[in-house]
Amino acid sequence: MSGSLFLTLILNGLAIGMLYFLVAVGLSVIFGLMHVLNFAHGSFFMVGAYVGLAVFRRFGNPAIGTAPTWSFFLAMLAGALACGAIGYVVERFLIRPLYKRPLFLVLLTIGLILVIDESVKLIWSPNSQGSVIVPGLAGTVQIGDQPFALYRAFLIGFGLLMMGVVWWVINRTKIGIIIRAGVQDAGMVQTLGINVREVFTLVFAFGAALAGMAGMATAPFMGVFPQMGGEFLLKAFIVVVMGGFGSPVGTALGAIVLGLTEQFAPWLSPQWAGIAPVGMMVLVLLLRPEGLFNLSGRRAG
């Protein structure tokens, strides 16, 4: 393997790892805080892509799948807002009545997959949408003898920025203190005079918004299609299992490790590379169920 190939594989892994982080961090914190294993999280991701794409196309030429660069950022924002709103409604009206029946809570989120996915197919057709090209981020740069897509460089930068934002919120704000405390014992937080239920709603909506934003960020990378939700849900589960439920730092590390694994595994065995991610998930669950990167070593769930 040449040095430049090695470097591009690492950069590719980082780029897709950033997407995994954006999807998984909400899933992780929502589980850590509320003990809700949200199977509909992948569907939020997909809705974000569809809503974002609709906004993106309003400003451009649908025939060639492109629009001004600024409208892409607007589209990401729209995807985030739409999913935040859906997340708010879902938590407030469907999940909240079921906190006392955790089994049914999981079952509910599976029903949400059906409703959300089928609604998307109803509105936008079940077919894959055409390619999405962001003019300002199109093209490649040359790394040695290897081309590297500019959009992936953007993803790495954007992902690092969002990691920083999440880190700052979790570690430097009052809401972050509440979240970290609530992951340990939400009831105790409540006895301190904090309305934990409101925080639950906020975190659920914010997690959904991040997933929606990731959906639109994924669009120029691999297109927009109804099955993208299920694909990324599985990836997010793998990331969260590796990172340890409820740990944003663990999620970041898990996402990067998964991204790199997916890049390097085909180089080891093209045929069986596909089994590496789920294989890792099985091994971590069997050998270290609290997660590889869960630094406090506590088990959630």
Added chain:
Amino acid sequence: MSEILQVKDLHTYIGQFHILQGVNLTVEQGGVTCLLGRNGAGKSTTLKTIIGLLAPKSGTIGLAGGGAGAGPALTNIGGRPAHQVARLGIGYVPEDRGVFVDLTVEENLRLAERKRGDLAAKKDWLVKLFPDLERFWQQKGGRLSGGQQQMLAIGRALVPENKLLLIDEPSKGLAPIVVEQLAGALKELKRQTTIVLVEQNLWLAAAVGDRATVLDDGRTVWAGVMADLMASPELQNRYLGVGRAG
């Protein structure tokens, strides 16, 4: 003296188990009211029901100034969610202390702020009461010893302006010397606020307690002045299962 809290005929279930079967508890303004009784008598469940972690099946929890008008009249707060109860000015220190192990001492205390600046206003007083808190200000709660965690848990309940503290077995698992420090701190505290203290350690209860209520099998069986209970080996033997030594 006026009552700050009056619990009448409280019944609480946990799952299908009928834990509290008629608890009566009157707490006078100021001083320490001890809540005593054998293991499983319902002491912790009583505190959890008052703070709102458990919903009572029947009975009333009257809190002075619990109503909108904040007058001296008693308002039934039974069944309200814990955060609402806490905001009426009740601080709760649970049996396991409820220290957040991944949060620093400062963050543990900041969490209890009900308005910005609560902690800043109280910090000097708090660290004078519990000097260890200042020493470990930026340490994670999980790094503290049991005694320090207890100081942190009580200190946290003191950050906002609370008129009533519910403290559940603070001496549990602590060395005698630490229990003595704790007694000193509680004596200091009871001059400024009202405390309901659940305690198995009769020495600590006697050292700080003014009045006592004894529970047995989920019911109130005795209430009176702490000194009377301490003076009566027979009462202690009957309700607390302790020997004549007391």
Added chain:
Amino acid sequence: MAAIKRFLRRDGKLWLLAALFLIGPLPRLLAGMGLIGPQDWLPTHWLQRSTDIFIWAIFALSYDLLLGFTGIVSFGHSLFMAVGSYAVAIGVMKLGFPLWAMILAALLAGALISAVVGSLSLRLKGHGFAMITLAFAEVGHVLILKGSKITGGEDGLSVTVPLWMASRINGYYLALLGLILAFILMRRITRSQFGRVLASIRENEDRAIALGFNVTAYKVGALTLAGMIAAFAGVAQVTVGSRFAAASMAGSGPTIDVLLMTILGGVGTLTGPVVGAAIVRLLSYVLPSFASASPLFARWPLLLGVIYIATVMFLPAGVVGASSSRLKQVFGRLVPGSERKEAA
């Protein structure tokens, strides 16, 4: 008269229903045997759809042994059905073994693989178990897709069966017989001492441990039986159902379907999963035909999802269990989180 009444009150209604399904297509069976002339009673596609319902009902019954009777949530149940299907498909089509031998082998394989998965995973509680079963099923899914030399990969494997199995009417009766057998087996399991221990695990696992039961062993036992019955459903699928083993069988799709069926019908009952399977499959046949009225019906799973969510929120005991308040109590108590608070 009194005896008949008593019979009807106990489970006679069930057997009457079974008899109806046995007698209903009888003219077709007789015609198939050449005893009477050709019949146009009961179109073939309805025979096929009924067969499909019976197979799903077997699968849903096996899932309910876990979800309803033991209180464990598996997201990888489809793996065991796929094991049954692929064991028969590979054994018969690729290796040339006789069908009856492969049916036995498939049941064994289902039991064996579920026992292995169970003993590895059941140390994990609640969500951990749900996640690892999901992962195991996904591993199976990838293995089937990538091992295309043996499994046919994305193309799947078609299965040809002996002539006596091949007609739709015989398939119908074989599937119905399979369902009746699975139902009787499930009833024996759930009413046995073993089943009572499973119920006590469901209602309070800590208490079952305190009573001295090796809870993990019982759970592995439940998963093994459920895996075997699921493999049986897989066998039925490739012999009398679609006669096709597809990689998607091991994916999350069938697990979600079976979850819907069990919850809709009534979790923790025997008739519930059967009724649920019938409801979900019938909706999938009937609703798309209204697509010309509204595109909503073309996307019928949307309606199914709404019905399902309403069931989860307002009718947790399902259609069958709704009349039984006891079940509601049982599932009201299935609240691991809130049971943790200790009496003090």
